Amino acid sequence: MSQQTDAAEKQPGWNQKKGSWLTFRPDIKVLDCTVRDGGLMNNCRFDDDFVKAIHATCIASGVDYMEIGYKGARRLYSQQEFGRWKFCSEEDVRRVVGDAPSSVKLSVMADVDRTDYHTDIPAKADSVIDLYRVATYIHQIPATVEMIQAIHGKGYETSVNLMAISVVQEQELDEALEILCRTPVDVIYLVDSYGSLYSEEIQALTRKYRQHAEAAGKKVGIHTHNNQQLAYANTIEALILGTSFLDCTMGGLGRGAGNCPTELLLGFLKNPKYHLRPVMQCLRDHIVPMREKITWGFDIPYMLTGQRNLHPRSAMAFLDGPERKDYLKFFDTLAEQE
């Protein structure tokens, strides 16, 4: 297998494999969203030391982007209830990332209809953030287009993360992708919100996303959840089929069953720019202790919602209760709702 170039004319078509497990591709970007997706498990209440440690680990391990939190509207979210990474003020971000130039770019997630992007997002020249990731549902597409245009107009890189597509009709998805491809967005993300997608579905969707995106000169990304122990498997499946932006989190720290673990993904990638050793140190010093504060990762209730293509909220509520190991009871509860 030989190293591929970035030149578009040498890229294989959207329906072909793009490299194998021995290849490394310069278009690959690893995006660690530990602080952002993990923040869904503690209302974004990570202390500065933890966020600094993740940032230092991203730099040392060669990760391309670090997602540091949300740009939530202060009129919608209580600052008593939510920590500072729900808002990601320039001041807070600068305090933890420091002033030194860094090899890792910074991203922030901005939910459609929950972000005051006109007022809360400054021009890129006044910000240390590089990429805004616009998170949206299918019914919010018109508002999404406006938001992408506005944030792009401020000078940022942008991605769009279309969520919960496993419950979207294919024709609607096609129409949404067409509309999104007419915006200036840089990256279109395939998002498995419920951890319900199997490899064959990931394959078909990756081909669909690439077909739309590459015709418009855009990249494709993937964001997975581990409800069925497929987060990593589906990420490398999408990677092999040409996906460029790969989301992961240290120790899989993320909502519910968690995400594709950074340590598995970096172990797979053969590009010598990535280093696993700093991640081992981060796991030992920061992720293992975090497990005493918050609980995440594969468990049977998450598997059951994933298998049924349901939002994990009922599993999260059940696992917060006293009967968390009564898997039979949760199974019967779900069966009764069908």
Added chain:
Amino acid sequence: MSQQTDAAEKQPGWNQKKGSWLTFRPDIKVLDCTVRDGGLMNNCRFDDDFVKAIHATCIASGVDYMEIGYKGARRLYSQQEFGRWKFCSEEDVRRVVGDAPSSVKLSVMADVDRTDYHTDIPAKADSVIDLYRVATYIHQIPATVEMIQAIHGKGYETSVNLMAISVVQEQELDEALEILCRTPVDVIYLVDSYGSLYSEEIQALTRKYRQHAEAAGKKVGIHTHNNQQLAYANTIEALILGTSFLDCTMGGLGRGAGNCPTELLLGFLKNPKYHLRPVMQCLRDHIVPMREKITWGFDIPYMLTGQRNLHPRSAMAFLDGPERKDYLKFFDTLAEQE
């Protein structure tokens, strides 16, 4: 997708996909090896109640085979050190499975050079065991052939589980498969002993195994380990490509990082003969309590041996020690050995 028939002439070729995630195939056999592979974590010291519960769960959930232990030679293994499921006497097996006819077949694993098969395995007419699975390494192929012939001659179904193939040269593997296909063995297993194989390798190996096996009228099976969180993903990959015998364990209970969980596999299979509810009950009543006695499942040291295509023994020893969470130390130890 329509239901496929068992007739050989209607089977797709060895190089094609065999069904999709919505298909169900009558050739599929689910083999639960909780007691056998789990026995590697406690020297086969499961009490009768646990083994009875797994047996009852296999029957209720539609599992096709239950593997109850090893046929270890008593001259090699101390009966003080090892529990009764290291030996699987007819008496012990009959005591837990009872006399009633059952829908689940019973299998026992027999290691080449560690089984006194001439004396310890009776004729099938005098046994409740249905299938002997001959476990072997590449250098034991001549002894394996003799053993398969002898056990087949006693009237049993047989499989051969060729272990550690991730460190075997392809030409040697081809030669071994050719030789094994000339024996009367019924099923040839693709075994990922180190949990090191990626989906593309599983695909290529499944095609190779099917090509050899189907020319000889044999089935292919798969047995995976979860070192890289790929046990389930690789099992369904092999399944889609035509593998018939699928190994799994309740809660993934098995050596080191464990195996493909029965609950994930049954949730994937669309054949209405399989039922998930009894497995939920078994997990709650027997597997959750077992986690207080023995430790198994994905952990970073297993990931590191899997990524480096090493036997998990060094990870198992490290995780038994006081520094089990010092992932950096284990990483450095492995790196020094390269």
